[in-house]
Structure formats: C-alpha cells, structure tokens
Amino acid sequence: MAKRALITGITGQDGSYLAELLLDLGYDVYGLVRRTSTQNFERIAHIQHRLNLISGDLSDQTSLQEALIQANPDEVYNLAAQSFVQTSWAQPVFTGDVTALGVTRLLDAIRHINPTIRFYQATSSEIFGNVREVPQRETTPFYPRSPYGVAKVYGHWITVNYRESYGIHASSGILFNHESPRRGFEFVTRKVTRGVAMIKLGLAHELHLGNLDAQRDWGFAGDYVKAMWRMLQEDTPGDYVIATGKTWSVQKLVETAFEYVDLDWRDYVRQDPSFIRPAEVDLLVGDPTKASTILGWEPSVGFVELVRMMVDADLKLLQENAVTAAGV
Numbered sequence: 010m011a012k013r014a015l016i017t018g019i020t021g022q023d024g025s026y027l028a029e030l031l032l033d034l035g036y037d038v039y040g041l042v043r044r045t046s047t048q049n050f051e052r053i054a055h056i057q058h059r060l061n062l063i064s065g066d067l068s069d070q071t072s073l074q075e076a077l078i079q080a081n082p083d084e085v086y087n088l089a090a091q092s093f094v095q096t097s098w099a100q101p102v103f104t105g106d107v108t109a110l111g112v113t114r115l116l117d118a119i120r121h122i123n124p125t126i127r128f129y130q131a132t133s134s135e136i137f138g139n140v141r142e143v144p145q146r147e148t149t150p151f152y153p154r155s156p157y158g159v160a161k162v163y164g165h166w167i168t169v170n171y172r173e174s175y176g177i178h179a180s181s182g183i184l185f186n187h188e189s190p191r192r193g194f195e196f197v198t199r200k201v202t203r204g205v206a207m208i209k210l211g212l213a214h215e216l217h218l219g220n221l222d223a224q225r226d227w228g229f230a231g232d233y234v235k236a237m238w239r240m241l242q243e244d245t246p247g248d249y250v251i252a253t254g255k256t257w258s259v260q261k262l263v264e265t266a267f268e269y270v271d272l273d274w275r276d277y278v279r280q281d282p283s284f285i286r287p288a289e290v291d292l293l294v295g296d297p298t299k300a301s302t303i304l305g306w307e308p309s310v311g312f313v314e315l316v317r318m319m320v321d322a323d324l325k326l327l328q329e330n331a332v333t334a335a336g337v
C-alpha cells in the first residue's frame with residue numbers, strides 16, 4: 010500500500026519541492042492549505058491534480074486534528090511558518106503563535122490521534138544567530154537574533170521534548186538558507202535575481218538592498234527536501250544540520266548575478282536603510298558531516314550554479330509575462 014504523507018506549508022517553496030519528491034516516490038500526498046482571499050497555488054499548480062488539499066491553519070488546533078484524521082498519514086512534514094525574518098520584528102506575536110506554538114499544536118494532535126506518525130520539523134540555522142562556533146553543527150549552542158529565530162528555537166526544543174517525553178519519531182532538520190526559482194520575492198537571493206532580470210530587460214533601473222556584508226551558506230531547495238525525507242526513513246529520529254559547508258556574502262551574491270548578465274552591479278545597487286535589520290546574523294556556515302555520514306546526503310548544486318539558475322528562471326518568467334501581456 011502507498012505511504013501517506015501530510016505536508017504543512019505545501020504552497021511554499023519547500024512544500025512544492027517536497028510534494029514533487031514524495032509523489033515521485035509513490036506516496037499519497039496531502040497538503041494543509043490556509044484560506045486566502047486570492048488563491049496562491051502557483052508553486053503546486055502543475056501537480057495539484059495529484060494532491061489532496063485540506064483546509065487548515067497552524068493557529069487552529071481543531072483543523073490540525075481534522076487534517077490528521079482525514080489524511081491518516083504515516084509521515085507529517087511541518088514546513089508551515091511565518092518564515093520571513095524581517096517580518097518577525099513587525100509581527101512578533103503572530104510569528105511566535107504560528108512558528109513556535111504551531112509546532113506544539115501539531116505534535117500534540119499527533120500524540121492524541123496517532124503517536125506512531127513520523128514527524129519532521131523545519132528548524133532553521135537562524136537558531137545559531139550570533140554564532141558561538143564556526144562552522145555550526147548540531148551541538149553548537151543557540152543564540153537567536155530575531156523573533157523568528159527565537160520561535161524556531163522553541164519549535165526545535167518542543168520537537169526534541171515530544172520525542173523524549175512520548176517516544177514520537179520526531180526529527181528536526183536544522184536547515185541553512187536554501188533557494189530556488191520558487192523562492193519568495195522578498196528573500197535576498199530572489200530579490201537580487203529578479204532585480205537583475207528586470208534591469209537587464211529594461212524594466213527597472215535600480216535595486217535597493219540592505220546589509221551587503223552578511224554571509225550565508227546558500228544551497229538549492231530541491232536538494233534540501235531530500236534530506237527531510239531521508240531523516241524520516243531512519244529507524245532512529247534525530248537532529249541534522251543541512252548545509253553546503255561554504256559561505257558567501259550578499260555582496261558576492263550581487264556581483265555573481267550582475268556579472269552573469271554582463272552588468273556592473275555598482276551602476277544599479279543602492280543601499281537602503283529600510284532593509285537594515287534591528288539585529289543582524291552576520292555569518293552562517295554549516296557543517297553537514299552528520300547528514301553526510303548517517304543519511305548519505307550531499308548537496309548537488311553549488312552557489313554560482315544556483316544564482317545563474319535563478320537569474321535564468323527570472324529572465325524567462327519576465328519574458329513570458331511580457332509575451333502574455335502583449336497578447337502574442
């Protein structure tokens with residue numbers, strides 16, 4: 010019989026890649042979707058006919074219980090969150106409710122309805138924040154620097170706690186930044202690749218950015234969802250850092266993207282204080298040795314290839330939109 014999986018956050022970047030992966034593996038895939046005034050299923054439109062979508066919200070306990078009863082899953086992947094760090098200062102209570110307490114709501118529903126369900130929690134490298142060690146590994150102490158990071162620390166520890174308290178097969182993936190052509194427009198990689206594509210096509214003339222000195226360990230989302238799945242196939246649950254082991258500055262990201270389309274970034278990039286954060290995470294670089302050793306997981310896409318993939322995709326998207334708008 011086909012395995013069944015429930016994905017929260019299926020309409021997001023990772024949810025869409027994970028849904029594709031699980032469908033390819035022969036799973037029956039269920040996704041939790043929240044009601045929005047305009048439907049936002051763009052990332053899953055191409056597979057929507059193969060998915061079972063269930064209405065629910067991480068802030069609503071009843072809907073989570075109902076979703077578990079309807080989907081009757083073997084595996085639950087909790088990818089839903091208020092995931093944008095900058096917004097977490099503007100909406101700290103909402104971020105805590107969804108990104109932190111939402112994890113408890115889901116775990117507690119699992120505990121009552123079917124404690125044999127295997128559970129994946131989307132933890133983040135933002136828990137390391139003001140880093141205590143370089144590179145960061147599973148044992149590195151946490152020092153979050155935003156309401157989002159604090160919420161993810163809570164989500165991580167409640168996952169560990171339900172594993173230890175109730176024996177739930179609950180794993181936490183401590184994922185470093187991962188990107189793709191499906192990344193939200195507000196995150197810096199996509200903002201840059203879309204900005205570059207717009208400038209190249211004459212649709213924009215400037216790109217406003219914040220701190221160019223921050224360094225991130227950027228990988229490809231399509232690789233990272235494979236690590237999520239592998240964690241739940243292990244006999245023993247655990248916590249795993251998922252990263253490339255290399256770090257790059259935002260400035261290098263900008264240079265790489267502009268260079269690819271033969272433009273000089275200095276002619277277009279403007280520093281804008283409105284994108285500077287109240288507290289910054291200066292340097293993230295992960296050590297994925299445990300994931301490599303136990304899960305056999307390795308990243309397949311490097312930084313330059315990733316940036317070029319995203320610029321190409323944004324150029325194509327904008328050109329297609331122009332053709333559609335022109336009615337050609």
Ligand code: NAP
Binds near residue numbers: 024042067090185
């Ligand atoms: P994303 O594109 O922002 O997707 C977030 C998803 O969560 C969307 O499907 C969103 O639904 C859903 N969601 C938000 N609030 C919800 C609520 N109250 N109830 C139900 N669903 C809700 O994020 P992502 O990049 O795919 O990341 C997936 C997960 O990994 C998140 O938990 C994120 O915090 C974590 N993470 C991401 C990275 C990264 O670099 N991408 C790294 C580490 C950890 P709508 O479409 O309706 O908004």
Ligand code: F7E
Binds near residue numbers: 223
């Ligand atoms: O910022 C700097 C910014 O918003 C990266 C989320 O997926 O990864 C993501 O969080 C860096 C920061 O991602 C702009 O200050 C400069 O230092 O792309 P970002 P993030 O904050 O690292 C982690 C692992 C997650 O878990 C999160 O869910 O880029 N930066 N100028 C800028 N950032 C943005 N967004 N916009 C700018 O204009």
